Amino acid sequence: VSTEQSFVSGNGISTFIKPDARQSAPDLAGATLDGTKLVSSPSQVRVVNVWASWCSPCRAEAPALEELSKSLAEVQFIGVLTRDNLVSARAFLSRFGITYPTLIDDSIITSFSGNILPNAIPTTLVIDKKGRVAARISGEATYSALKELIVKVGKE
Numbered sequence: 001v002s003t004e005q006s007f008v009s010g011n012g013i014s015t016f017i018k019p020d021a022r023q024s025a026p027d028l029a030g031a032t033l034d035g036t037k038l039v040s041s042p043s044q045v046r047v048v049n050v051w052a053s054w055c056s057p058c059r060a061e062a063p064a065l066e067e068l069s070k071s072l073a074e075v076q077f078i079g080v081l082t083r084d085n086l087v088s089a090r091a092f093l094s095r096f097g098i099t100y101p102t103l104i105d106d107s108i109i110t111s112f113s114g115n116i117l118p119n120a121i122p123t124t125l126v127i128d129k130k131g132r133v134a135a136r137i138s139g140e141a142t143y144s145a146l147k148e149l150i151v152k153v154g155k156e
Contacts, residue, residue, distance in 0.1 A: 013137070014136070014149060015135060015138070016134070016152070017134055017135065019134075022128065022132035022133060022134055023133060025112065026108065026112060027040075028040035028048065030103050030105045030108070031103070031105065032101045032102055033079075033081060033090060033101070033103075033104055034101070034102075038101045041076055044076055044129060045126065045127065045128060045129060045153055046075065046076045046077075047065075047078070047124060047126055047127075047146070048078050048124065048125040048127065049065055049078070049122060049124045049125075050079075050106075050122055050124070051121065051122045052082055052121055053088040053091065057121075057122055057140035058121065058122045058140075059092075059096070060140050061122060061142070062098060064141065064142060064143035065077065065141065066096060066098050076100075077100035078100065078101060079098065079100060079102030079103065080102065080106060081103065081106060082106040082121060083106065086104065120138045122139065122140060122141065123136060123139075124136070124146060126146075128153050129154075129156070134153045135149040135152075135153060
């Protein structure tokens with residue numbers, strides 16, 4: 001059983017990576033929490049949120065992520081579940097009305113190795129239209145901070 005004391009909590013710090021210093025993100029594909037398969041679209045801006053149902057900052061940021069996913073239809077939002085069980089995770093999605101897909105293979109997190117790592121729970125990454133990691137929020141993402149990063153990367 002996971003406890004909230006067993007994870008590294010980020011401080012919400014945003015990191016933006018200049019285009020010439022970016023590294024390719026791994027393929028984001030696999031089984032999702034709702035039982036479907038996801039293959040993400042590398043030609044659009046993508047937001048990848050690493051989360052768990054037992055994580056307080058994940059609960060705090062969930063409404064902002066869902067609101068942004070609805071208001072920015074041109075951006076693909078993808079959750080990555082980590083260190084959690086599927087029953088609790090499904091209850092979390094239902095409670096917060098999360099409509100974007102969540103991948104259930106947390107080995108995706110380690111495939112960011114050599115890149116800007118998702119180093120805390122939650123971590124939110126913004127991937128540019130060329131499939132490179134462009135930004136990271138380590139810890140709870142706020143609506144305004146994440147939207148600012150998405151818009152900045154989307155204008156490139």
